[in-house]
Amino acid sequence: MSHIIHRNLRVTPPVAVSAQGMLVRDSQGNTYIDASGGAAVSSLGHGHPDVLTAMHRQIDRNAYAHTAFFTTDVAEELAERLVAGAPEGMAAVYFVSGGSEAMETAMKLARQYWIEAGQPQRTQFIARRQSYHGNTLGALAVSGNEWRRKPFAPLLIDVARVAPCYEYRDRAPGQSVEDYTAGLLRELDAAIQACGPERVIGFCAEPVVGATGGAVPPTPAYFRGVRALCDKYGILFIADEVMCGMGRTGSMYAIEQDGVAPDLITIAKGLGAGYQPIGAVLAQGRMVECLRAGSGAFQHGHTYIGHPVAAAAALAVQKVIERDDLLAQVRLRGAALRRLLHEAFGEHPHVGDIRGRGLLMAVELVRERESKAPFDPACKLHAAIKSEAMARGLMVYPMGGTIDGVHGDHVLLAPPFIATEADLGEIVARLSDALTAALG
Secondary structure (H helix, E strand, C coil): CCCCCCCCCCCCCCCEEEEEECEEEECCCCEEEECCHHHHCCCCCECCHHHHHHHHHHHHHCCCCCCCCCCCHHHHHHHHHHHHCCCCCEEEEEEECCHHHHHHHHHHHHHHHHHHCCCCCCCEEEEECCCCCCCCHHHHHHCCCHHHHHHHHHHCCCCEEECCCCHHHHCCCCCCHHHHHHHHHHHHHHHHHHHCHHHEEEEEECCCECCCCCCECCCCCHHHHHHHHHHHHCCEEEEECCCCCCCCCCCCCHHHHHCCCCCEEEECHHHCCCCCCCEEEEEEHHHHHHHHHCCCCCCCCCCCCCCHHHHHHHHHHHHHHHHCCHHHHHHHHHHHHHHHHHHHHCCCCCEEEEEEECCEEEEEECCECCCCECCCHHHCHHHHHHHHHHHCCEECEEEECCCCCCCCEEEEECCCCCCCHHHHHHHHHHHHHHHHHHHC
16 A cells, blocks of 8 residues: 555556656556656656756766755756746746746745835736646636635635636637637736736736646737736736746747747746756846845745756756757647647547647547537546556546536647657557547
């Protein structure tokens, strides 16, 4: 009997004993294609020699240095590299140990910025339904994942909500994309006014929605409109790129493809590619300068922030991505994955939508294509697909509650950037078999 509190307390998962490239092997000798990167984490696959070498080198040199006393060369170099490739105005980085910590940090940094800017009355965040920003209490509060929020709702701060940019479900028949987008922006404008613009800290959104909605991309002008509204009312725009950033969608920062610069960006998952726990917040220079001129400190900190081995791993990951031109690879393989999914599921009676960017793709499952009616949540179709996929040596990331936290199922795919077209073909073939078996 395991003494670990596993995610499912009734089931002990297989024991992973080794991993190399796109394959994970368990203690029973079974191998699995990692088609989801765990949770969109393993962008370089497993066991990359360059990353392992960098980690060993750093461990031998200096395994730990507390940031209350020291900085390290690897952390400084990593920050410099992240800022150099970031959207306009991003000038500073705060390292943490994961995505939820990154969102907590962004929220606290945003709040302290307004205090030091002489506007302490700003206490309100606005976020979207069917979003996910993390599992700690602050991050969960801004999240719109109702299933995750419900047990802890009494502990969460109040956050104003607007609709997600979910074109497949919410754009009406005959409605243009432009009109649909304009309606979303009017709703955000009204929410800002209802809160009182002078009370709003910022608006939080994922440039491409991750696990909660299933790789939901924005409409073309949506985030330009968001940026314009934030500028109009003087509020911050926080882009949560924990899942969709760090090259996953074909650009280092997902928001680049929308042509705007946020005030804060959160990253994690692909930053360290699973080799060490690491996340970060990138901030506009003016925000950090405001704190520097005021109190002179950010009132926040954790024991393991800026961990030198984690920074060394993340730095090596970024160098490999640049050296091997893997962003171009993501765009190329992403197009191939989209084509393969359409070939396999484009006419499938129970696949309603195929969507995403780069190597962050998803299929949304429906009971009936014409009406887009979902399966009964009691079927737990997403869980059945995961089980059938694992039985076929395939790791995918299915979720339920796609539509409203209760109804809807999707399967998220986030294979490593090193995947070949043959790998993608095998992933889609095994997924097709798993879906057939799950549907009975």
